[in-house]
Amino acid sequence: MLLKKPRTIALRIFQSTVPRLSFVVAAFIIASAATVSVTAAPIVLPALPEPVSNNAVASVTIDDTQYVFSFMGLGKGKTHKDVHNRAWQLVINNKDKPLQWQALTPVPSSLALKGRLASIAVGVNDSIYIFGGYTVDENHNEISTPEVYKYAPVTGEYKLLTPMPVPVDDATALVYQDRYVYLISGWHNDGNVNLVQVYDTQTAQWQQASPFLGSPVFGQAGGIVNSTMVICDGVSVTPHSDKRRSFAPETACFKGEIDKENPFKIDWRTLDHPTGSARYRMAAAGDKDTSKIYFVGGSTNPYNYNGIGYNGEPSTADDAIWIFDIAEGTWVISKTEAEAPTMDHRGLINVNGSWYTVGGMLGAQLVTSKVIPHFSTLAEMSCLSKSQASSGVSKQGSDGQAVEVVKTASNSKCQHQNNINGEK
Template sequence: MLLKKLRNIAQIITPKVFFLTFLMSASYVMANVAVTPSDLPPLPEPVANNAVATVTIDKKLYVFSFMGLGNGKTHNDVHNRAWQLVVNNNDKPSQWQALPPVPSSLALKGRLASVAVGVNDSVYIFGGYTVDKDHNEISTPDVYKYAPVTGKYTLLAPMPVPVDDASALVYQDRYVYLVSGWHNDGNVNLVQVYDTQTGQWQQASPFLGNPVFGQAGGIVNNTVVICDGVSVTPHSDKRRSFAAETACFKGVIDKQNPFKIDWRTLDHPTGTARYRMAAAGDKATNKIYFVGGSTNPYNYNGIGYNGEPSTADDAIWTFDIAEGTWVISKTEAEAPTMDHRGLINVNGSWVTIGGMLGAQLVTSKVTSHFSTPAEVSCPSKSQASSGVSKQALDGQAVEVVKTASNSKCQHNNDINGEK
């Protein structure tokens, strides 16, 4: 009789326990589904040449867009507006929130070609330039720290040499390197280093390539790669002109001295320069990525210095630091983009925020270009041609197999004039 009662009780309780367990499991799964870039809303307004950055606070990813160029693409459309998006993996992404405008020490507040980086729980915003109605341009010395927790900007020590269109790289979650860039009347070969702990500036080993603006670069651990941009060409019978600079350089930061960089030339992946690409390094893959940009350098309105409208390039360059090789692939986006200041990682997908599409159209889209890890080692039976080429530093082409992130062999990937 007792055994029968126990059996009846078990029949009553078990379905309820099972159902509760199912609900808890389902809730856990739903709470841990990562937000993908396809879920991210567009910016409230189109913007190009905007400074972008991310920081992670309390397991939430904060994505930022500061200043830039509006839809009209004239000097009147250069602004200092700022936006923030909080990507919470436990919920759907929120909408972009307006932040206080970025302050400025100059009369004109809007800026182009600024750069921003996230360091720990703050964002650091450097430089940029203003444009007046007569097309005069001034490089600003301003450096601001934005604290997402308080929502306040703090003015920091100014750049020793104000630059815009520079590359900004973070080392050891402390030092910010500003590589080359434009200063009022010409490019500089400086590598200016800001110490976020002491608030002081220091010069590192100068950039050994031709000074450029609009170049792109990334850093992984102590390895830096900088590619392309625009150099200045002097003339005897007319004003200077601008030309695409086809060149890549690898710099290795001395682990004992953060201001000493061993710069070396690096074979170019294609032999054709690009301007205002989006780039970033990725510690998880030990690679540096370059996305989009244009092969025709242009003024801020998207019209080339040669008078021809510029178009965006669809290529992705990937430099494998360990192997010293380049991989060339194509963006997964519906349309390529250009006029960027940075490449952002959102849950393994690499995105650009705003920029320009075809016909120099300023966009508000958050565009996903590729996901990592993207390269996998597969058994021969599951390999498929992808049209992706890999170039070793000796110039010899090496075949690479790329698969989608949901490939059956994914488990084999080791996750370890006028300017």
């Protein structure tokens, strides 16, 4: 298939200048910067008890205690035998004791095979909602499960909810108004769907929202801030007359605006792509504090669940971070602060202003148990506050192709801104 022609994104780096300030004001700024720098240091979170990839991850905060979860996924062997339904929980609070993952009751299922890949989980108020996924048998047959479970961290119990109207896996799940969960596109048994299925956590009912206007995809990523969502990339299906279907990266981003009067009406618009090169299974999330949506990792070579590309080539992880500023309507490209880039994700977790991936794959398709910090938004907000004293402003050119990025020399964080057989 023909991919969207890459658009050139020119990054012009400006060295900010700080006006002369009184000694008292200058001292205050230096002290504040030091405080932010210390606060922005990420918490070292322990590794999972076992390596896992393509796991559903989510987080919820209850009574000032944050809970981080990993549900199901793929073990280090990367075969159908390594697909499991095990679950883990990490409790993060202010108590002075070591952090440690705790084993949970495995995720239940009515299917013969209990383990699942490409499930998606989100936190809503005091509960975690787990959607779909697919099973893989020894003959590589795959089935998308319709089941939806609600997990209560306080009681440790799963509750089976109303099933999805159309079972999907490898979809994107976004939460609106701490009530509605939007399942966008994804794979259903034999192909992709363009559906936006909305689950109302208050009424336990499903409704269809305005369909996704891009090509139906699986393995895409997205985030939401208030009523604005952004969905990027994934994999589309290419039909052929003389051979079985094939899969191709879909280089496309879309912005959806949810109607404030009708949560099932979405105004979808095309959005300039940040790089012109699609990525598969990124970790992504929106951040209300910065009004930005972040995309981390993933691979430019779509792959089967074992990390080998549909083109037969081993896939590798990308180290870039894409940042979409909703207010400015601009993209900024940065790089992960992790020692190594990661891929094969189903979520991005915020812990005290630092953003983590939980498990996934490292280089050479190595399944990892690590919980990896990639960047800090507290450090970014410090840079943004400093840049207000500069003459430069972050904007997109009138032709939609140029982005100016303000950097300050006084903070190192600111300096950093810059399957072959047709199986799914």
